[in-house]
Amino acid sequence: MQPRNMSMSGVVDLAAVKAAGEAKAKAEQARAESARQGGSTAVPPSALVIDVDEAGFERDVIQRSTEVPVVIDFWAEWCEPCKQLGPLLERLAVEANGRFVLAKVDVDANQMLMQQFGIQGIPAVFAVVAGQALPLFQGAAPEQQIRETLAQLIQVAEERFGLTGIAVDASAAGAHAEGAAGGPAAGAPAAAPAGPYDALLEAAMAALDAGDLGGAVQAYKNVLADDPAHPEARLGLAQAELLARVQGMNPQEVRAAAAADPKDPAAQIAAADLDLVGGHVEDAFGRLVDTVRVTAGEDRDAVRVRLLELFEVIGADDPRVTAARTALARVLF
Numbered sequence: 001m002q003p004r005n006m007s008m009s010g011v012v013d014l015a016a017v018k019a020a021g022e023a024k025a026k027a028e029q030a031r032a033e034s035a036r037q038g039g040s041t042a043v044p045p046s047a048l049v050i051d052v053d054e055a056g057f058e059r060d061v062i063q064r065s066t067e068v069p070v071v072i073d074f075w076a077e078w079c080e081p082c083k084q085l086g087p088l089l090e091r092l093a094v095e096a097n098g099r100f101v102l103a104k105v106d107v108d109a110n111q112m113l114m115q116q117f118g119i120q121g122i123p124a125v126f127a128v129v130a131g132q133a134l135p136l137f138q139g140a141a142p143e144q145q146i147r148e149t150l151a152q153l154i155q156v157a158e159e160r161f162g163l164t165g166i167a168v169d170a171s172a173a174g175a176h177a178e179g180a181a182g183g184p185a186a187g188a189p190a191a192a193p194a195g196p197y198d199a200l201l202e203a204a205m206a207a208l209d210a211g212d213l214g215g216a217v218q219a220y221k222n223v224l225a226d227d228p229a230h231p232e233a234r235l236g237l238a239q240a241e242l243l244a245r246v247q248g249m250n251p252q253e254v255r256a257a258a259a260a261d262p263k264d265p266a267a268q269i270a271a272a273d274l275d276l277v278g279g280h281v282e283d284a285f286g287r288l289v290d291t292v293r294v295t296a297g298e299d300r301d302a303v304r305v306r307l308l309e310l311f312e313v314i315g316a317d318d319p320r321v322t323a324a325r326t327a328l329a330r331v332l333f
Helices: 020-036 057-066 080-096 111-116 143-161 170-181 198-209 213-226 231-246 251-260 265-277 281-294 297-314 319-332
Strands: 049-051 070-075 101-106 124-129 132-138
Touching: 049 080, 057 070, 057 101, 057 124, 070 080, 080 101, 080 143, 124 143, 132 143, 143 297, 143 319, 198 213, 198 231, 213 231, 231 265, 231 297, 251 265, 265 281, 265 297, 281 297, 281 319, 297 319
Parallel strands: 049 101, 070 101
Antiparallel strands: 070 124, 124 132
16 A cells, blocks of 8 residues: 655654664564573563553654554544544454554644654554664555555565564453453353355365356355454455456456557556466566556556455465566565
8 A cells, every 4th residue: 555645855864763673683682682581571461552642652653663563543522533543453463463563543642753754644554673764555445555655664664673562461462452342251262163064165176167257256255254364265355356357357368458548557456467377477576566566546556456356366375476576565665
């Protein structure tokens, strides 16, 4: 997701903060010193979501960002989209288990911060990593897109800055999660795992064999409606949707359109689908990374989302996906 109407001019004098290498060294030194002294750096889950004001911004955001990525949620009480986005970001921060910290800034009470970040509308979400400010997105967005953006942020923080997050107190995390979810009392039986889905998965495979791509897509969606993380269904759905998209395409026309306009997102997306179906995985990924580089706004976001969908087709463990994720992160951040 790309920010709209955001300006990075005058952002809290970020030119004066630590460079990436210094931030990495400082974080490593802090962890080593804590270990030498026998202390614990683990924090309770409540420390993963903090309220920040102008007076404490340097300490709570800039300095903290040398140890862990800090995601900033600019919000206001009167903002209805903020009331939808805020709880989602808080939940994702707890789920991330210390991979990032969420800092909430009430713009009504902190007008100077709003002006310094050049924010023209809320909700607006930024990140600060090793003192470097990164605009993430503005306005409400689907949860899956937010998850993907945060995953890319975490990857960049690890690969470029060596920030692997902060430790979270496991016992406190368990109590926090149970209390937040209204979980069962001690001794209550655990919920039965979802599934099994053998019949639905077999139906999906049968539909694929019969050329019924719509039926296969629906069967996989039925599994994911109950178990969104089911790996076989996620892979199957990505593959079935890819096959459905290329069905009926004229390869010559698609490739001619892509060659004629490298900045046309629809043409490049279609050509990348054909590349992948034809086994040209690196070509498909490279094409879309290049298109992300030369596009902006909604066009860029559409290309990025399709690239993430193609990652699902190949599988997260494939080295080609790993390489393409790194290339995408460099373009985005």
